[in-house]
Amino acid sequence: MTDLVLGARRLGLAAAGLDRVVAAILAILAALALLDPPQAAAAARFAVAALLGVAPWLMLSVGIAAYVAASGADNLIARAFEGRGAAMVMTAALMGALSPFCSCGVIPLIAALLAMGVPLAPVMAFWLASPVMDPSMFALTAGALGMEFAVAKTLAAVGLGLFGGFGVLALGRGGWLADPLRPGVGNGGCGGAKVRNPKPPVWAFWREAARREKFGREALKSVIFLGKWLTLAFLLESLMLAHVPAEMIAGLLGGDGLAPIALATLVGVPAYLNGYAALPLVSGLIEQGMAPGAGLAFLVAGGVSSIPAAIAVWALAKREVFALYLGFAFTGSLAAGLIFQAVQ
Template sequence: MSVTTIQQVSAPFRRIDKAVLGIAGILAAIAAVSVPQAVDSVYFTLESLLGIAPFLLVAVGVAAYTDAAGVDRMIAQAFQGRAVLPMVALAALFGAMSPFCSCGVIPIIGALLAMGMPLPAVMAFWLASPVMDPEMFILTAGGIGTGFAVAKTFAAVGVGLFGGLAMMSLLRLGMFDNPLKGQVSCCGTSSVKGDKPVQWAFWRDEERRGRFGRTVWSNTLFLAKWLTLAFLLESVMLAYLPPEMVGQWVGGDSLFAIPLASVVGAPAYLNGYAAIPTTAALMELGMAPGAAMSFMLAGAVTSIPAAIAVYALVRRPVFFAYLAFGFIGALVSGVGYQVFTG
């Protein structure tokens, strides 16, 4: 078969959306093993999408408005020359108090980057947000202990600060320009585009109205399909990789318990709320406090479902930096907590 023929045969497959292909493949695989589980996974995915829909719509609407009105250009210019360090600190603090999970924060991140928010501040918020929120603090204090909940809150802020400050240093390398992928129209390759003035009432301009509509549609479709894939994969991991099983791998208090907890917790999804009783039980059985901390942090920030959604949104250097910051932050927090409690 000639090269031309191969290209002609493979062309239709290259046009198939990767997210849609992944959704179909996962559903087919689940159905082949268990039809009831496939139905449960569909229901889980739909419920998760409905739960995140308000945040997604608000984020998409804000991003589309700033794009159509030209506000993103004004915001980007306002940030030029400003001190980023205070913004990183505030973003980490706000992230630790915000009620977003690792997947739910994705639309917010897209909107912030589209509006020209500096990447270090966004990274700080991004890393801190899934780790802790007020409701999780209360449940963690009741299920594991107030001391652990307070430490986890400090860890959330610390991981966010670490990621934001590290990103400030790495920006000098020039690898993180235009962090968002170009396929997301509201997150174009630059927040500063064109010389048109800001028009707050953009709906009076036919061209801007059209831009707003196209941006809302393309970004809603983009985020919805990738979040669908992430939630679907989450349902599979919860069904076939329960927290109890994963917890057994990282039990004990050996020297390697904390690094192992970070390694296992990073890809393994462990819902923040479901993790509380499991982690409490493991600690009663002898799991080291530092290992428990690393496991919960790594699972919250860099789980496979979250990684898929992140990879769809940002370019590879930002994606790998996010994973590295989350893993290192979980490891260091675990060691620090172990030393503090030891």
């Protein structure tokens, strides 16, 4: 009896600890196997073929992420917050778009910056730009949607950061927004340490055993993270292509003008899964008739103002800062989509 109880307990712990993304993948495949076996096989084949197709870009993305972590290049983020005024906003927007942040996430880092007294304007610039693009995201975006789209998304990230940073800079001249944090917010833990005590990167990391080990750990972690999210995304894309009429997508999100891009911006907030998983979905939507500008607006808006990110900002910052964050995110994403559509 004791063995049965222990066995059941172990099974319960294993089920509880099952990764939610892996659980979703297994649930989709199981449901398809029961309800539509041919579609289950087709979805699995589609996901495998898509993963093989994106594998070179995936490996490049993994290598970049592991190199940044092993070399300590993410410490360069601290330099974005040196200087004053407009120069600091421009540097913060650029660093936010091009530099990945630590595994603690951007929210603790932002908490540390604000708690240390860094002005809100450059912090907002970094805050808005960082979820949209980084070197790993650039590689996968180029693989999934093409180099032109990857460059456009990078420019959108920098532009969004500049828009928010200079907007806060203008609003803060009268002393408003001088104290943006909610009472009781901490100093950001390990995210703040990179700003408080930045260390120079070790570009030739392979000369140190500890850094070589870190490279291996980070590479494995990135492979697992990206692999499971992309697998889920490709399964969803296969279902979308099989069951969502292309005419409906083209009618709602295709064509020129403001309406499809505005709709994609609004839909991007609740529908966004993950920056990496969204890429195959947008690729599939564009194949079915979605306007490229709407696709860019969806990716930018979803990355900045998805529900999990918005909840974190709500918990961290005061209401007026939260409102500004969402306002800049929506307006900047819409503008990015319109500009990209205009130059197509």
